[in-house]
Amino acid sequence: xxxxxxxxxxxxxxxxxxxxxxxxxxxxxxxxxxxxxxxxxxxxxxxxxxxxxxxxxxxxxxxxxxxxxxxxxxxxxxxxxxxxxxxxxxxxxxxxxxxxxxxxxxxxxxxxxxxxxxxxxxxxxxxxxxxxxxxxxxxxxxxxxxxxxxxxxxxxxxxxxxxxxxxxxxxxxxxxxxxxxxxxxxxxxxxxxxxxxxxxxxxxxxx
Amino acid sequence: xxxxxxxxxxxxxxxxxxxxxxxxxxxxxxxxxxxxxxxxxxxxxxxxxxxxxxxxxxxxxxxxxxxxxxxxxxxxxxxxxxxxxxxxxxxxxxxxxxxxxxxxxxxxxxxxxxxxxxxxxxxxxxxxxxxxxxxxxxxxxxxxxxxxxxxxxxxxxxxxxxxxxxxxxxxxxxxxxxxxxxxxxxxxxxxxxxxxxxxxxxxxxxx
Amino acid sequence: xxxxxxxxxxxxxxxxxxxxxxxxxxxxxxxxxxxxxxxxxxxxxxxxxxxxxxxxxxxxxxxxxxxxxxxxxxxxxxxxxxxxxxxxxxxxxxxxxxxxxxxxxxxxxxxxxxxxxxxxxxxxxxxxxxxxxxxxxxxxxxxxxxxxxxxxxxxxxxxxxxxxxxxxxxxxxxxxxxxxxxxxxxxxxxxxxxxxxxxxxxxxxxx
Amino acid sequence: xxxxxxxxxxxxxxxxxxxxxxxxxxxxxxxxxxxxxxxxxxxxxxxxxxxxxxxxxxxxxxxxxxxxxxxxxxxxxxxxxxxxxxxxxxxxxxxxxxxxxxxxxxxxxxxxxxxxxxxxxxxxxxxxxxxxxxxxxxxxxxxxxxxxxxxxxxxxxxxxxxxxxxxxxxxxxxxxxxxxxxxxxxxxxxxxxxxxxxxxxxxxxxx
DNA sequence: GCTTAATCGAGACGGTACGTCGTGTCTTTTC
DNA sequence: GAAAAGACACGACGTACCGTCTCGATTAAGC
Numbered sequence: 001x002x003x004x005x006x007x008x009x010x011x012x013x014x015x016x017x018x019x020x021x022x023x024x025x026x027x028x029x030x031x032x033x034x035x036x037x038x039x040x041x042x043x044x045x046x047x048x049x050x051x052x053x054x055x056x057x058x059x060x061x062x063x064x065x066x067x068x069x070x071x072x073x074x075x076x077x078x079x080x081x082x083x084x085x086x087x088x089x090x091x092x093x094x095x096x097x098x099x100x101x102x103x104x105x106x107x108x109x110x111x112x113x114x115x116x117x118x119x120x121x122x123x124x125x126x127x128x129x130x131x132x133x134x135x136x137x138x139x140x141x142x143x144x145x146x147x148x149x150x151x152x153x154x155x156x157x158x159x160x161x162x163x164x165x166x167x168x169x170x171x172x173x174x175x176x177x178x179x180x181x182x183x184x185x186x187x188x189x190x191x192x193x194x195x196x197x198x199x200x201x202x203x204x205x206x207x
Numbered sequence: 208x209x210x211x212x213x214x215x216x217x218x219x220x221x222x223x224x225x226x227x228x229x230x231x232x233x234x235x236x237x238x239x240x241x242x243x244x245x246x247x248x249x250x251x252x253x254x255x256x257x258x259x260x261x262x263x264x265x266x267x268x269x270x271x272x273x274x275x276x277x278x279x280x281x282x283x284x285x286x287x288x289x290x291x292x293x294x295x296x297x298x299x300x301x302x303x304x305x306x307x308x309x310x311x312x313x314x315x316x317x318x319x320x321x322x323x324x325x326x327x328x329x330x331x332x333x334x335x336x337x338x339x340x341x342x343x344x345x346x347x348x349x350x351x352x353x354x355x356x357x358x359x360x361x362x363x364x365x366x367x368x369x370x371x372x373x374x375x376x377x378x379x380x381x382x383x384x385x386x387x388x389x390x391x392x393x394x395x396x397x398x399x400x401x402x403x404x405x406x407x408x409x410x411x412x413x414x
Numbered sequence: 415x416x417x418x419x420x421x422x423x424x425x426x427x428x429x430x431x432x433x434x435x436x437x438x439x440x441x442x443x444x445x446x447x448x449x450x451x452x453x454x455x456x457x458x459x460x461x462x463x464x465x466x467x468x469x470x471x472x473x474x475x476x477x478x479x480x481x482x483x484x485x486x487x488x489x490x491x492x493x494x495x496x497x498x499x500x501x502x503x504x505x506x507x508x509x510x511x512x513x514x515x516x517x518x519x520x521x522x523x524x525x526x527x528x529x530x531x532x533x534x535x536x537x538x539x540x541x542x543x544x545x546x547x548x549x550x551x552x553x554x555x556x557x558x559x560x561x562x563x564x565x566x567x568x569x570x571x572x573x574x575x576x577x578x579x580x581x582x583x584x585x586x587x588x589x590x591x592x593x594x595x596x597x598x599x600x601x602x603x604x605x606x607x608x609x610x611x612x613x614x615x616x617x618x619x620x621x
Numbered sequence: 622x623x624x625x626x627x628x629x630x631x632x633x634x635x636x637x638x639x640x641x642x643x644x645x646x647x648x649x650x651x652x653x654x655x656x657x658x659x660x661x662x663x664x665x666x667x668x669x670x671x672x673x674x675x676x677x678x679x680x681x682x683x684x685x686x687x688x689x690x691x692x693x694x695x696x697x698x699x700x701x702x703x704x705x706x707x708x709x710x711x712x713x714x715x716x717x718x719x720x721x722x723x724x725x726x727x728x729x730x731x732x733x734x735x736x737x738x739x740x741x742x743x744x745x746x747x748x749x750x751x752x753x754x755x756x757x758x759x760x761x762x763x764x765x766x767x768x769x770x771x772x773x774x775x776x777x778x779x780x781x782x783x784x785x786x787x788x789x790x791x792x793x794x795x796x797x798x799x800x801x802x803x804x805x806x807x808x809x810x811x812x813x814x815x816x817x818x819x820x821x822x823x824x825x826x827x828x
Numbered sequence: 829g830c831t832t833a834a835t836c837g838a839g840a841c842g843g844t845a846c847g848t849c850g851t852g853t854c855t856t857t858t859c
Numbered sequence: 860g861a862a863a864a865g866a867c868a869c870g871a872c873g874t875a876c877c878g879t880c881t882c883g884a885t886t887a888a889g890c
Contacts, residue, residue: 013834014886020836038330043876052837057878119329121385122322123245128387136386164397167379172371175378178328179343180335190371198405219857220865227867250845259868264847428859428861452744455850466863471852533743535799536736537659542801550800578811581793586785589792592742593757594749604785612819634839635881641841664871673842678873829890836885842878849872859862 016059023049024056028070029113037116040067064120064127071117072134082139084146090155091196093146098173098188105177118178140166160199168195223266230256231263235277236320244323247274271327271334278324279341289346291353297362298403300353305380305395312384325385347373367406375402430473437463438470442484443527451530454481478534478541485531486548496553498560504569505610507560512587512602519591532592554580574613582609637680644670645677649691650734658737661688685741685748692738693755703760705767711776712817714767719794719809726798739799761787781820789816 027049032040042063046053060066085093104110121128147162156162172191176183234256239247249270253260267273292300311317328335354369363369379398383390441463446454456477460467474480499507518524535542561576570576586605590597648669653661663684667674681687706714725731742749768783777783793812797804 013832013888014836015834015888017836036330041876042878046837050837052835052839053878054838054880055836058835115329118385119326122326122329123243125387132386161397161401164379164394164401167382168375168398168401171378171382172374174382175374178325179339180332187371190368191375194368194371194375194405195401196405197408198401198403201404201408219855219863221855221867222865224867248845249847253868257868259866259870260847261849261869262867265866431862434862450744456852457850460863464863466865467852468854468864469862472861529743532799533740536740536743537657539801546800575811575815578793578808578815581796582789582812582815585792585796586788589788589795592739593753594746601785604782605789608782608785608789608819609815610819611822612815612817615818615822634837634883635841636839638841662871663873667842671842673840673844674873675843675875676841679840831890832888834886834888836883838882839880840882841880844875844877846873846875849870851869851871852867854865854867856864856866857862858864859860 017055020049020051020055021059022073024051024066025070025073027051028066029074032067032070032116033109033112036112037067037119040116042066062124062127064117064124065130067113067117067120068127068131071113074113083142086146086149088153090146090150091192094169094192094196095189098169098192099185101170101173102183102185102188105173105183115178143170156196156199165195165199168198224262227256227258227262228266229280231258231273232277232280234258235273236281239274239277239323240316240319243319244274244326247323249273269331269334271324271331272337274320274324274327275334275338278320281320290349293353293356295360297353297357298399301376301399301403302396305376305399306392308377308380309390309392309395312380312390322385350377363403363406372402372406375405431469434463434465434469435473436487438465438480439484439487441465442480443488446481446484446530447523447526450526451481451533454530456480476538476541478531478538479544481527481531481534482541482545485527488527497556500560500563502567504560504564505606508583508606508610509603512583512606513599515584515587516597516599516602519587519597529592557584570610570613579609579613582612638676641670641672641676642680643694645672645687646691646694648672649687650695653688653691653737654730654733657733658688658740661737663687683745683748685738685745686751688734688738688741689748689752692734695734704763707767707770709774711767711771712813715790715813715817716810719790719813720806722791722794723804723806723809726794726804736799764791777817777820786816786820789819 024045027045028040031044031048035044040063042053042056045051045066046056056066060069084097087093105114117131121131143166144162147156147160147165150156151158151160151162169191173183173188175181176187231252234252235247238251238255242251247270249260249263252258252273253263263273267276291304294300312321324338328338350373351369354363354367354372357363358365358367358369376398380390380395382388383394438459441459442454445458445462449458454477456467456470459465459480460470470480474483498511501507519528531545535545557580558576561570561574561579564570565572565574565576583605587597587602589595590601645666649661649666652665652669656665661684663674663677666672666687667677677687681690705718708714726735738752742752764787765783768777768781768786771777772779772781772783790812794804794809796802797808
């Protein structure tokens, strides 16, 4: 997303300021948590970061992308590989993970920024694609890996549609969060139980 | 000097112009389909509707609410009672309805406006609540009614969590649409089959 | 003051409301003294007068004319005939009158409204003409009459240009007031003395 | 009135655009000549000058001040020292100058802008003060200087009130112009003759 | 060490849109 | 019919940001 500064034939001159980059991302994250996405402005970010506007325009193509980078920077760990826990008990593991997701979505420090990012993606397909590539896909892969592991261990029938399974497990959570509905651990538990029951009973199908 | 207006209601003065109201909603709906939510402006709506800006500000509190009303006006039928089909075959009925939903989400005439509305609700909880009250709740009620009917007919076990069932059936659809993922009739079918399997297998639970 | 509907040949319907007329003029005069001419608005006058805007538009062609009428109404006496004092001593009489003018111009209750009226006339020639006809001309006539009386009494030479004399006596006063310069009784006295000296010494001229 | 851009402590950043400044002043002067002061708008000036509104608001506090600067810029010479002619014959010199003033006031190219400026000063004392300081005072000084010269040469008595003299000579001209009265060379001549007669006959006085 | 050039803070610029206020007209209802 | 009330199309207000564009000042390579 940001330009690489690798060792190509660069004549001379100053390199990108890491201090400014971090100040911008921090300012963006804080501001969006205070005023929301609609009233987040490049000027506001620049002012709070103590940075010239051009420094933002030079390195980021849009407000949404700044926000996205800010999001990544504030949750460093998420970009690396995150394996789901594997205790051998699929149902227990999934409940654990879904309850953690519920807790994160309920955290007021993340609620506004995440809504902002969701809104940004709704009107910027390129940003949505970037999000898909850098956050959604790896996360989904690790979710899928855990299910495949269960399938290999015979806990899920060989014909179960695992892609669908991932959607069934997480989509209702996101939906409830977006709609402002009640989001509890009990809901997560019921979700896991019902979906697993469905998967276990599912007929073989091709995909 | 003048006596206060007697009795009920309105002392005098001009009434709200229905023509302007409709022109505004039409213009808003068209514009959002052309330029998206971020570049939709009150000024633009007013200009296209041939209306003064004040006429918009007088009757609507925000861009998002105009958009929401525009949405309602353009899909009048949705506010009234919409019962899901009931052929006696729950699975067939649900597949029919979900495939219809898929088709609607894929319709380019509704895609941009719906994304815009979704974005507007993401940064305006009041709007989200209004949407919940006027569109989501009635729709959800009719979905639930169909499931209860099936339950009464013995096609679903008495302990099945029908609220969860509604989320399981529709949330993955919305999620895929939002993320720009592939959204097909086959996906809808698989969704219905798996969820129904899960519900049928579900243990008795209290809610 | 307000005559009840008399027997003139009026077919039917309401007559002009004298109460509204007075309320409007009073409101206009007060408002212009509070906010000045630029920020005086028809809406503001109507609101303060407790009157519909149309009632103003129906009877007055412009803001300036309302102001002008307000001015007249607040200084009723000035429209009637106002004779300058004639004690027989021209110099003393003029000093008296000019000192009175100075006092009036210095009165803070009249300063802002008069500036407003002057400004209104600067950009509305029709208003200026109306002012000329209804206030300036009669006033000027009485000034001239006093000078002619003095001329007849031999206190001014027969060839003295009396039109010029009126300008010479009053214009410097208005000018100083407009420019915010110092405006004192002593100035008025010096003015009278010098102008009278000039007139007495003037050669015969035709006009 | 506008900030100096000299070499003192400016950190960095772009400097004021001289091209925009001139375009704005030119546009303001032209527009006020076309539509008058009341219908002169910042928006109109910006549009004609091809400039953003903010560029006007950044450097000028009000419409009146823009107009004033435009006035100065369009009559550059008037700010510098303008000595009145001194042929040795005071009466002839004054007649010359007053006739020139009459001609200028009659010039349609200047009439509307000058009325506009006069109106602006009537409702903005700060602007009036600025005008006094930058245009009126120097002009008045040179008028006074010419009279002092005449006094030194014995053409006016040592006790003559020269401040009053300046008012007596020019105020009637301005007054007639404002009121839309007839303004001719003959009037200027009569004015000079009568005032000079008055001054020559005036008693010694202190000021 | 000197040169050289990209980056930085700062902020002016031409613009678009904001949300408010006032204009002058029109409509509705009351007297 | 006139009046109070107030909606309407319109235009301007003064402000906030947009994204672009200079300005010096700073900074680190390559010579």
